[in-house]
Amino acid sequence: MNRTDNKIYGLFNDSFPPVLDGVTLTVQNYVHWLSIMGYRTCVVTPWNPVTPSHEGFDLYRYFSLSIASRKPYRYGYPKVDPFIWHKMRTVPFALVHSHCPFSSGRLALYAARKQRVPLVATFHSKYRTDLEHSLPSWMVSRIMKRVMNFFNSADEVWIPQARVEDTVREYGYKGRLTVVENGIDLEMENFDAILDFKHGSRERLGVAPGEMMLLFVGQHIREKGVELIIQAMDRLRDLPVRMSFIGTGYAVDDMNRLIKRFGLEGRVTLHGVISDRELLKCYYAAADLFLFPSMYDNAPLVVREAAMMGTPSVILKGSTASEVIVDGVNGFLADQTPDSYADTVRRLYKAPESVTAAAKGASSSLTRSWREVMDEVVLRYKEIIERYGRS
Structure with a gap:
């Protein structure tokens, strides 16, 4: 793939501004730097009453409801939003990268399979702990099974730090893992x-x-x-x-x-x-x-x-x-x-x-710029696309 191609890198996450957390910031920097580097990108995320600025990239949002126990987060319900499924079939993806295994992850998997493009999934959080906060144990077990099915369906799974492998293995994932660190957008000269x-x-x-x-x-x-x-x-x-x-x-x-x-x-x-x-x-x-x-x-x-x-x-x-x-x-x-x-x-x-x-x-x-990280990410994206095309 080169910069003149009409293909798009799709970034999927269950949160995006105005919701602010570490994963949101990661997705923001991915899309920001990919756009600066000349690549077409889009973000797929649940709808929020506040529309964030998305100059330089496309933003596709789908039906959602507020999560009472975790405000300001929202839970996406793509099943009741026919327009988002149409987008996932027609947006010309080169690769989709999901930063969350829940509703946005399901959309990423759907887009990858429908369009026959690779799916990268980053394991950012201790999902079982998140679920145990507000759900009964029997429901946690069922959802965690779906979470791990999602990661097992990905073509490549990334982790942001080597020790995260302990959590991923504890959850039962047995596939190959690739460490791709996150960067920071605060820079000082010395x-x-x-x-x-x-x-x-x-x-x-x-x-x-x-x-x-x-x-x-x-x-x-x-x-x-x-x-x-x-x-x-x-x-x-x-x-x-x-x-x-x-x-x-x-x-x-x-x-x-x-x-x-x-x-x-x-x-x-x-x-x-x-x-x-x-x-x-x-x-x-x-x-x-x-x-x-x-x-x-x-x-x-x-x-x-x-x-x-x-x-x-x-x-x-x-x-x-x-x-x-x-x-x-x-x-x-x-x-x-x-x-x-x-x-x-x-x-x-x-x-x-x-x-x-x-x-x-x-x-x-402990400091690595997002520009340096994204140079590595783009190289990995291209290798994954090339490898996927040969399989």
């Missing part, structure tokens, strides 16, 4: 430039000299350890430490109740979603530490984004996300308890030089 930007960002956001700023960015759900962070903050009330949460999710009300119960209103702030990437960049830079006590995530983009802005993360020992962290070198590890998490922050408050050293290590070892 570590000195990062330090200058951090200083300016702290002034802009009103972080006082000597005050430690802690940050979490992501879905506000219990699986990501947001309540553990608030409990740790209760143990740090003797230090000039403040905590900022950015994002939204079903646990927001519980988090607010916990903050009030501990009397932390002046020290812990829930900012909601910040979609302005430049402002978010300032929050990443102004923070001393990025807190991410999640056993749920596979390869969190937010940890790499924080690293690019010179902010090392505190990750849980034994988590999938901890694979890329060397304690004290490019981040820090703690046990999954409020006491351990608070003790780690307390120790680092007293050792700012350790934070700076880990910040430098994180910025050099």
